[in-house]
Amino acid sequence: MATLEELLTDYIKLKLPAAAALRVDQLAQISGGASRQTYRFRLSYEDRGKTVERRLILRRDPTNSLIDTDRRIEFAAYRAFYGTGVPVPEMLWLEEDPAPLGSPFFIGTELRGLQTAPAQMLMEPCASHLAEIAEQKWSILGRIAASGPRELGLVGPMEWVEPADCWKRELGYWEGVLDSDELIPQPIMRAAIRWLRYNPPPPAQKISVVHGDYRTGNFLFDEAGKIHGILDWEMSHLGDPLEDLGWSLNRVWCWAHDDRRGGLVSREQAIAIWERASGLKADPKALRWWELFATVKGQGIWVSSAHSWETGSNKDPILVLSSWWLMNSQDRAALELMGRL
Amino acid sequence: MRPRIEAVFQAVAADLLERLAPALSSSYQQGTVGMVATLLAIAAEEWDRAASRRIEENASIRDLFRDATPAIENSALRQRLMELSAADDRDFRVSALEANNCALRAALIDLHCYVEKEAGPDARRIEDKIWKELAKSTERRRLISAPF
Numbered sequence: 001m002a003t004l005e006e007l008l009t010d011y012i013k014l015k016l017p018a019a020a021a022l023r024v025d026q027l028a029q030i031s032g033g034a035s036r037q038t039y040r041f042r043l044s045y046e047d048r049g050k051t052v053e054r055r056l057i058l059r060r061d062p063t064n065s066l067i068d069t070d071r072r073i074e075f076a077a078y079r080a081f082y083g084t085g086v087p088v089p090e091m092l093w094l095e096e097d098p099a100p101l102g103s104p105f106f107i108g109t110e111l112r113g114l115q116t117a118p119a120q121m122l123m124e125p126c127a128s129h130l131a132e133i134a135e136q137k138w139s140i141l142g143r144i145a146a147s148g149p150r151e152l153g154l155v156g157p158m159e160w161v162e163p164a165d166c167w168k169r170e171l172g173y174w175e176g177v178l179d180s181d182e183l184i185p186q187p188i189m190r191a192a193i194r195w196l197r198y199n200p201p202p203p204a205q206k207i208s209v210v211h212g213d214y215r216t217g218n219f220l221f222d223e224a225g226k227i228h229g230i231l232d233w234e235m236s237h238l239g240d241p242l243e244d245l246g247w248s249l250n251r252v253w254c255w256a257h258d259d260r261r262g263g264l265v266s267r268e269q270a271i272a273i274w275e276r277a278s279g280l281k282a283d284p285k286a287l288r289w290w291e292l293f294a295t296v297k298g299q300g301i302w303v304s305s306a307h308s309w310e311t312g313s314n315k316d317p318i319l320v321l322s323s324w325w326l327m328n329s330q331d332r333a334a335l336e337l338m339g340r341l
Numbered sequence: 342m343r344p345r346i347e348a349v350f351q352a353v354a355a356d357l358l359e360r361l362a363p364a365l366s367s368s369y370q371q372g373t374v375g376m377v378a379t380l381l382a383i384a385a386e387e388w389d390r391a392a393s394r395r396i397e398e399n400a401s402i403r404d405l406f407r408d409a410t411p412a413i414e415n416s417a418l419r420q421r422l423m424e425l426s427a428a429d430d431r432d433f434r435v436s437a438l439e440a441n442n443c444a445l446r447a448a449l450i451d452l453h454c455y456v457e458k459e460a461g462p463d464a465r466r467i468e469d470k471i472w473k474e475l476a477k478s479t480e481r482r483r484l485i486s487a488p489f
Binding site: 028029030031184185186187188190191194251252253254255257317318320321324325326328329331332333335340341 | 367368369372373376377379380383439442443446447449450453454457472475476478479482483484486487488489
C-alpha cells in the first residue's frame with residue numbers, strides 16, 4: 001500500500017507536469033484545528049535547471065470532523081484574502097475527489113517558525129507584546145469586516161444572505177445543531193435561544209465575510225508579537241460583521257483567566273480597535289445579541305464534538321477535551337451576558 | 342481503591358506532561374499527549390464530586406418543582422413536575438444519577454418556558470428561582486483549569 005508521501009508525490013506530479021525529480025518528504029502531522037487532519041511536508045523539484053524547494057501544508061478531511069464544513073468555501077476564503085491586508089497563507093490546489101489521498105483535501109504554503117498556541121502567546125517573549133497583538137488582531141478583523149464580499153469574488157462560493165436575515169439563519173443553524181446533537185439537556189442555552197428570538201438584533205449594517213472562528217489560537221504570530229496569518233476559515237460565510245466581533249469577545253477565549261478578551265485586552269479596547277479599523281459601529285445592543293449568540297454557537301460546537309466522539313469512529317481526544325473543558329464556561333458566559341450569573 | 346483515584350489521575354497527568362511529552366519528537370504527538378493529560382486532570386477533579394453534585398442538584402430541582410407545582414395551571418406539566426419531585430435518587434451510581442438529572446433538567450426547561458409566558462408574581466418568583474438554580478448549576482460544574 002502506498003504511503004501518504006507517495007500518494008502526494010503522484011498527485012503533485014499531475015499538477016506540475018513540467019517539474020522533474022519531484023519529491024515529497026519530511027511529512028509530519030501537526031495540530032491544525034479539529035476539523036481537518038493537517039500535515040506539513042517539503043516539496044522539491046527541478047524546474048528548467050533550477051532546484052525549487054517549498055514547504056507546504058496539507059489539510060485533509062477526516063472521517064468525522066468537529067465541524068462539518070465545506071472545504072471549497074475555506075479554500076475560496078484563503079484565496080480571496082491572499083495578497084490583501086488580511087494576512088493568509090497562499091493556497092495552491094483543492095482536490096474534492098477522495099481518490100488521490102483517501103478523502104478530499106487542499107494544499108497551501110506553510111508559514112514557518114510561527115506559533116498559534118495561546119499558552120505560548122502568554123509567555124515571554126510574546127507576553128511583552130500583548131497590546132500590539134491585540135491591535136493587529138482586531139484591526140485585521142476590522143479589515144475583514146470592511147472588505148466587500150463581491151469585490152473578493154466570494155458571493156457565489158458563499159451563500160448570500162439579506163441584512164435582516166443574518167441572525168435568523170445563524171441562530172436557526174446552531175439551534176438545529178443543539179437539537180440534533182445534544183447528549184444532555186441544555187437549560188441555559190435553551191433560555192439564551194428564547195431570549196435571542198424574543199429580542200432580535202437590527203439588520204446588519206452591511207454584509208461582510210464572516211471568518212466564523214476568529215479568536216486567539218487561530219492566527220500565526222512570531223516572538224515579537226507580529227501576526228503573519230489568519231487560519232481556520234472553515235466556518236467562513238457571509239453575514240453580519242458583528243458576528244465575528246461577538247465571537248472574538250467570547251469569554252471562553254479568556255486564556256489568561258481574567259477579563260482580557262482573547263487573553264489580550266479589555267472588551268472595550270477590542271471593540272474600539274475594531275471600530276477604528278472597520279469604519280463600522282458596534283451598536284451596543286446589537287453586539288450584545290451577537291455575543292450571546294456566540295455562546296450558543298460555541299455550545300453547539302462543544303455539544304457536537306461530544307456527540308461525534310460518542311457516536312462516530314473518530315476518537316480524537318480533542319473532541320472530548322473541547323466538550324469537558326468548555327461547556328460549563330460557555331454556560332457561564334451566557335448567564336453573565338443575560339445578567340444572571 | 343487506594344491510592345485514591347483522583348491522586349493517581351493527577352500524578353499520571355503530571356508525568357505525561359512533564360516527562361513523557363517533552364521526550365516525543367513529533368509536535369503532534371506532544372499535543373495529543375498533552376490533551377490526554379488534561380483529560381486526566383479534569384477527570385481527577387470531577388471524580389470525587391461526581392455523585393455529590395448530582396445528588397445536590399437533583400434535590401434542589403425537586404425542591405423547586407415542589408414549590409412551583411401549585412402555581413402551574415397546565416395540567417400535563419403540573420403532573421409531570423409532581424411525579425419528578427416525588428421521586429428520589431436511590432441508585433447512587435453516577436450513570437443513574439445522571440439519568441435522573443437529565444430528566445429533571447429537561448422538565449426544568451419546560452417549566453422555564455412556561456413561566457416566561459405567564460404574568461403575575463408567582464411566575465416571576467419561580468422564574469427567579471430557576472435562574473438562581475441555573476447559576477448554581479454552573480458553580481457545581483466549575484473546573485479549576487477552565488477559562489471562565
